[in-house]
Amino acid sequence: xxxxxxxxxxxxxISARASSVTPADSNAGQIPNITVWDESNTQKxxxxxxxxxxxxxxxxxxxxxxxxxxxPVLASRLVHETAQLAPGKPFxxxxxxxxxxxxxxxxxxxxxQEKLPAAWMLVRSTDPEIRRFIDFFHYKVLTQGELMLxxxxxxxxxxxxxxxxxxxxxxxxxxxLRTWLGRVEVPGVIGWLVMNPERLAFIGLGGMVLSLxxxxxxxxxxxxxxxxxxxxxx
Numbered sequence: 401x402x403x404x405x406x407x408x409x410x411x412x413x414i415s416a417r418a419s420s421v422t423p424a425d426s427n428a429g430q431i432p433n434i435t436v437w438d439e440s441n442t443q444k445x446x447x448x449x450x451x452x453x454x455x456x457x458x459x460x461x462x463x464x465x466x467x468x469x470x471x472p473v474l475a476s477r478l479v480h481e482t483a484q485l486a487p488g489k490p491f492x493x494x495x496x497x498x499x500x501x502x503x504x505x506x507x508x509x510x511x512x513q514e515k516l517p518a519a520w521m522l523v524r525s526t527d528p529e530i531r532r533f534i535d536f537f538h539y540k541v542l543t544q545g546e547l548m549l550x551x552x553x554x555x556x557x558x559x560x561x562x563x564x565x566x567x568x569x570x571x572x573x574x575x576x577l578r579t580w581l582g583r584v585e586v587p588g589v590i591g592w593l594v595m596n597p598e599r600l601a602f603i604g605l606g607g608m609v610l611s612l613x614x615x616x617x618x619x620x621x622x623x624x625x626x627x628x629x630x631x632x633x634x
Contacts, residue, residue, distance in 0.1 A: 420571040421580055424555075428563040431460070432532045436496075436523035439511065441504040446523070449494075450561060453521050456490030457564075457584050458557040459577075462539055462550065464499035465510035470552045475514045477570050478554065484574035491581055493520040498534055498541055499548065500527040537563065558584045 433447045450458060461478060463471040478493065485491070495516065497507065502524035511522055525533065534541055542549040554567040564584035567576075 422566050424563045430561045434529040436525045439507045453492045457581050458492045460494045460555040462496050462498050464548050465506045481574040495522045497524040498530050
């Protein structure tokens with residue numbers, strides 16, 4: 401019983417720990433190759449922009465540059481946490497504005513205000529293309545006048561630009577970024593296992609519970625030994 405309690409505690413701890421990062425669906429696919437404009441007002445396709453931005457996985461942060469709440473907080477945290485990653489491990493960062501009213505000047509202002517690294521990509525797009533982008537990630541944006549309400553998420557793509565995981569809110573750390581930069585690149589069944597450690601823990605727990613139940617059933621269903629009668633007195 402003590403072993404079973406420990407296993408349940410471990411599984412719940414793993415699940416809680418993993419809640420700041422969630423894997424994407426296995427059939428999520430590649431990010432749509434929409435038309436974007438950068439800070440110099442140059443039109444490009446998103447894939448060409450990302451391919452020119454280096455190698456490795458991609459952190460995708462949706463923002464609107466006039467945001468005064470979560471957008472600058474997430475951008476600042478991403479700057480701080482990625483700065484703690486070991487040098488030599490390649491990754492890319494895409495800041496994507498979902499505000500169709502953006503222009504090149506507002507992108508440049510946001511980069512300066514948030515002190516974004518020069519290698520980070522910052523782009524905008526048109527309303528129909530923005531819709532394709534946010535629909536792909538199931539990203540929620542509600543417009544109320546000049547205010548844009550949205551979820552606080554950062555998406556992680558692997559090197560093929562396939563969506564593999566999502567960072568939730570601001571509860572993640574540099575250590576988790578380091579872990580997931582590796583996980584998103586693992587393919588196949590092994591990739592599913594490393595992307596879903598909490599499910600693996602519960603599968604193991606289920607197997608242990610089933611084994612204990614079978615052992616208990618076997619013990620209870622075993623026929624009892626007949627009592628020996630004492631030999632008659634001589």
